[in-house]
Amino acid sequence: MTNSISRKFSRAAALMATIAIGAISLTGCASKPTHEITVVVHDSVVVSKSLLNDFYKQTGITVDLIKAGDVGTMTNKLVLTKDSPIADAVYGIDNTFAGVAYANKLIDGSLTAIDFGDVCLNYDKTWFSTHEQKVPTSIDDLTKPEFSGLTVLENPNDSSTGLAFLAATVARFGANGWQSYWNALKNNNVKIDSGWEDAYYTDFSGSSGKGAYPIVLSYSSSPADEVRADGQSQTAAVLSGCYRQTEYAGVLAGSSHRADAAKFVQFLLSDEVQQAIPEAMYMYPIVTSTKLPERWAQFAPAAKLPLGGNLDVNANRATWLKAWTAIFG
Amino acid sequence: MDRHLRLNRRGWASRLALWSAPALFIAVLFYLPLGSILIRGLNSNTLSVLATPEVQAAIWFTLVQAIASVLLALLIGVPLAYLVYRRRFFGASVLRNFLVIPFVLPTIIVVIALQPIRILPAPIAIVIANLFLNLSLVIRIVGSVWRTIDFNLDDAAALDGASTFTTITRVHLPMLRHAISSAAALVFLYCATSFGIVLVFGSPKFQSIETETYFALNQRLDFNTASALAIVQTLITLIAFGLSSRQAEPAIEIETRVARRAPALAAILASGFLIAFFVIPLAAILLRGLNANALANLSTLGSRGLLDISVWQAIGNSLRNAAIAAVIATTLGSLVARLCAGRGWLQSLWLLPLGVSSVMLGFGYLVSFGSGPLPLRSSWMVIPLVQAILATPLVVRQVAAAYAGIPADLAEAAANAGAGSWQIWRHIEAPLIATAIRNSAAFALLVSLGEFGAASLLSFGDQATLPVVLYRLISRPGEQNYSMAMAAAALLILLVFAVVALSSTRIRIRRRRAPSAL
Numbered sequence: 001m002t003n004s005i006s007r008k009f010s011r012a013a014a015l016m017a018t019i020a021i022g023a024i025s026l027t028g029c030a031s032k033p034t035h036e037i038t039v040v041v042h043d044s045v046v047v048s049k050s051l052l053n054d055f056y057k058q059t060g061i062t063v064d065l066i067k068a069g070d071v072g073t074m075t076n077k078l079v080l081t082k083d084s085p086i087a088d089a090v091y092g093i094d095n096t097f098a099g100v101a102y103a104n105k106l107i108d109g110s111l112t113a114i115d116f117g118d119v120c121l122n123y124d125k126t127w128f129s130t131h132e133q134k135v136p137t138s139i140d141d142l143t144k145p146e147f148s149g150l151t152v153l154e155n156p157n158d159s160s161t162g163l164a165f166l167a168a169t170v171a172r173f174g175a176n177g178w179q180s181y182w183n184a185l186k187n188n189n190v191k192i193d194s195g196w197e198d199a200y201y202t203d204f205s206g207s208s209g210k211g212a213y214p215i216v217l218s219y220s221s222s223p224a225d226e227v228r229a230d231g232q233s234q235t236a237a238v239l240s241g242c243y244r245q246t247e248y249a250g251v252l253a254g255s256s257h258r259a260d261a262a263k264f265v266q267f268l269l270s271d272e273v274q275q276a277i278p279e280a281m282y283m284y285p286i287v288t289s290t291k292l293p294e295r296w297a298q299f300a301p302a303a304k305l306p307l308g309g310n311l312d313v314n315a316n317r318a319t320w321l322k323a324w325t326a327i328f329g
Numbered sequence: 330m331d332r333h334l335r336l337n338r339r340g341w342a343s344r345l346a347l348w349s350a351p352a353l354f355i356a357v358l359f360y361l362p363l364g365s366i367l368i369r370g371l372n373s374n375t376l377s378v379l380a381t382p383e384v385q386a387a388i389w390f391t392l393v394q395a396i397a398s399v400l401l402a403l404l405i406g407v408p409l410a411y412l413v414y415r416r417r418f419f420g421a422s423v424l425r426n427f428l429v430i431p432f433v434l435p436t437i438i439v440v441i442a443l444q445p446i447r448i449l450p451a452p453i454a455i456v457i458a459n460l461f462l463n464l465s466l467v468i469r470i471v472g473s474v475w476r477t478i479d480f481n482l483d484d485a486a487a488l489d490g491a492s493t494f495t496t497i498t499r500v501h502l503p504m505l506r507h508a509i510s511s512a513a514a515l516v517f518l519y520c521a522t523s524f525g526i527v528l529v530f531g532s533p534k535f536q537s538i539e540t541e542t543y544f545a546l547n548q549r550l551d552f553n554t555a556s557a558l559a560i561v562q563t564l565i566t567l568i569a570f571g572l573s574s575r576q577a578e579p580a581i582e583i584e585t586r587v588a589r590r591a592p593a594l595a596a597i598l599a600s601g602f603l604i605a606f607f608v609i610p611l612a613a614i615l616l617r618g619l620n621a622n623a624l625a626n627l628s629t630l631g632s633r634g635l636l637d638i639s640v641w642q643a644i645g646n647s648l649r650n651a652a653i654a655a656v657i658a659t660t661l662g663s664l665v666a667r668l669c670a671g672r673g674w675l676q677s678l679w680l681l682p683l684g685v686s687s688v689m690l691g692f693g694y695l696v697s698f699g700s701g702p703l704p705l706r707s708s709w710m711v712i713p714l715v716q717a718i719l720a721t722p723l724v725v726r727q728v729a730a731a732y733a734g735i736p737a738d739l740a741e742a743a744a745n746a747g748a749g750s751w752q753i754w755r756h757i758e759a760p761l762i763a764t765a766i767r768n769s770a771a772f773a774l775l776v777s778l779g780e781f782g783a784a785s786l787l788s789f790g791d792q793a794t795l796p797v798v799l800y801r802l803i804s805r806p807g808e809q810n811y812s813m814a815m816a817a818a819a820l821l822i823l824l825v826f827a828v829v830a831l832s833s834t835r836i837r838i839r840r841r842r843a844p845s846a847l
Contacts, residue, residue: 038790043801046634066637066790072548079550080692083699084707086789100550157548158532194532197805208807280633318549325383328534 036062037260040087042074043067046280047091047273055267061260070195071097071160078252079104088255089264094245096163099314101250108258111248114268115283118220118303119164120242121151122235124206127214136215139172139241143184152191152203152213155328157321160245161196163313165217166320168243171308182327192328206235221282224293224300233299244306247283347668351661355679357703359718362693363559363685369696370556378557387541388561394452394527394537395520398459399513405460405602406467407509411497412599414472416591420600425472428465429829431607433772434822435779436462436525437796441803441818442610447530454530459523461606463516470515474508475501480588514572521565524688524782525800538562539782543688547786559689566684570677611822618819623812627820632809636798637790640817646709646788647778647795648824654716654777659770661717662724663762669725670732676725683722690715691786709792715783720773727772731765732758771832775825795821 068074075097154162193199203211223233251261274285486496527537545554627640669676698705781796802814
């Protein structure tokens with residue numbers, strides 16, 4: 001009897017062991033065939049299938065894009081997985097997170113700038129004209145009583161747009177003055193959303209969500225996407241007090257397909273990709289000679305004097321976020 | 330007492346073999362990753378981290394929302410348990426069957442079903458969402474014990490002139506003490522470790538230990554804070570866990586006579602509340618999601634290519650993961666329950682994953698299995714394995730309870746009659762615990778299907794699971810994404826219904842057969 005038990009159960013145990021070993025050995029064959037690379041991007045990056053097909057035709061390299069959350073989440077995931085990277089290249093790390101990438105030696109060589117965007121306040125022109133109210137002209141306006149309860153911003157802890165604006169306020173009001181600006185914003189009933197999508201598409205009155213807030217933290221390019229039947233944009237950007245986000249691509253240090261990955265980074269600078277960037281991602285191409293879409297030229301000029309270019313966001317992020325959270329927490 | 334469970338002494342080699350699978354499993358896939366992340370973050374700063382305002386706020390908010398949820402769940406759940414389980418009214422048995430559902434629904438579904446309450450202040454919305462998930466647990470745990478209290482006691486009390494209310498407070502409630510405290514502790518446990526609900530409803534102002542851990546690691550790479558929080562969470566849940574394991578004596582169903590009819594008004598109010606609270610939000614998702622347009626969108630990647638894979642592929646991933654996780658958890662969990670019968674303390678080694686943050690475990694996997702001898706992280710198996718770890722405690726608990734319910738004299742009699750251990754297992758224990766194993770397999774399947782915390786950290790690219798895809802869809806407003814989220818949520822609800830229906834049909838067949846097996 002005992003023998004029969006032990007045999008039965010040993011068999012069960014052996015089966016489990018086999019499953020476990022099988023599971024482990026499956027992981028051993030995860031590496032890709034030669035000309036296939038994985039590129040990790042943040043959630044807002046769009047590289048169309050036809051562009052990837054062109055790249056394949058030119059180089060014979062197949063590209064697998066994977067989205068890994070917002071810029072911060074993506075960068076931190078790359079840090080946490082750098083021992084065996086989840087990808088061969090990254091596209092979309094911006095200047096606020098480039099420092100994290102370098103400090104953790106994520107990148108083989110250096111990052112290449114691909115596109116940029118200006119984080120600016122947007123306002124709903126229709127709302128301001130129907131309410132016969134003066135439109136905001138700088139970030140200083142937001143603390144004035146007439147703009148009370150009109151603004152929706154993004155949480156800098158969760159949103160790169162929010163962090164960019166926080167950096168702009170540090171640049172504008174100084175290391176000792178920005179907290180009082182934010183206190184004034186809080187007293188002026190500003191709404192804080194977790195992400196840009198919530199703020200722009202749900203709470204902003206000038207976009208598809210038709211929300212209750214006529215001022216939103218978005219991009220200088222956003223008005224190009226709100227052109228109505230009359231050929232005019234319903235919204236406009238406040239071009240003073242903007243923060244410039246530059247997005248980079250780079251080859252990941254742990255990749256075993258670095259040459260192929262580098263070709264992809266070069267491809268992102270090609271004319272066809274650069275021309276597609278505005279419509280696909282609402283960013284400006286980094287190659288200045290690239291022709292912009294017509295609506296962009298008309299409704300979405302970039303900021304002339306963006307703020308905060310000299311700030312070390314990476315070094316200050318924790319301190320800023322802590323102080324910001326103390327105000328809004 | 331557990332003589333019949335002990336294997337023959339000569340079988341030590343086989344015993345070793347038996348122990349090795351579950352021991353290796355829990356040691357390598359749970360204690361190793363957890364330990365490595367704790368070691369990484371534990372240092373001289375840990376104590377000072379605990380004193381920071383964000384960490385304290387997260388700890389307090391976790392406790393406050395969990396306690397508030399427990400109190401509300403008891404306040405509403407105990408009277409409902411009385412009506413639905415102790416009294417008789419039209420539809421009571423349908424309600425009893427339906428109440429299995431809310432507790433096993435994936436959190437992401439609850440989040441979607443309760444979107445309208447986002448206009449409420451965050452703490453209230455969180456408590457309501459917790460109630461949605463846990464109310465049925467209170468009703469079922471308390472109700473099923475209440476049902477077994479001898480009706481003759483009521484008659485005796487009535488003869489002494491006691492009103493129904495007095496009978497309940499003086500006679501029933503003292504007898505229900507263990508059931509109520511065990512339900513309370515379980516609800517506390519689930520509320521204190523819930524991730525998705527606080528993530529969606531609490532943001533940005535209210536963080537729990539679990540979400541603060543997530544942000545500390547995901548946004549700031551702050552291992553110190555994460556480890557400190559993980560230790561606090563583990564302590565809190567261990568305490569709740571200790572309380573919840575002091576379970577009521579296993580109830581033996583003796584329905585000596587038919588329950589009394591419930592007052593019509595109370596019955597209408599109770600069913601009305603349960604339908605309004607549970608059925609309408611779920612029906613709304615089904616109505617919105619199950620139309621050709623929305624379903625057609627499921628093969629797309631969302632607006633502006635939000636997803637890496639279509640929802641159909643995500644459903645495939647989820648089904649595959651859940652099936653594997655359920656098989657592993659059921660096999661090993663049942664084995665642990667049998668090996669540890671009568672050794673509760675040893676068993677808790679496999680129960681601990683219940684109290685540890687799935688987010689923390691996910692990060693443990695990222696850190697421990699990135700490279701080295703076990704590069705699990707880059708394999709698709711990582712998600713079913715971590716989900717198996719998270720589901721195992723549930724199996725152990727259910728099957729161990731079933732073992733505890735086997736009358737010892739039955740096995741003793743068999744042993745005296747010369748039956749060997751294997752015969753005793755095959756002919757006496759196995760039929761008695763079969764229902765528990767089947768139930769817990771279904772439960773493990775459902776838990777893995779809905780698991781969100783670990784999958785949100787560990788699934789990359791084409792390995793996204795259905796809850797992860799759903800979260801992405803609802804975090805991105807827009808018509809197409811919204812309709813896709815509704816359709817995907819509707820399918821997930823139907824999947825849960827199907828699993829519950831399948832597992833309960835089987836139980837009914839088993840019950841009918843059970844007397845002849847005895």
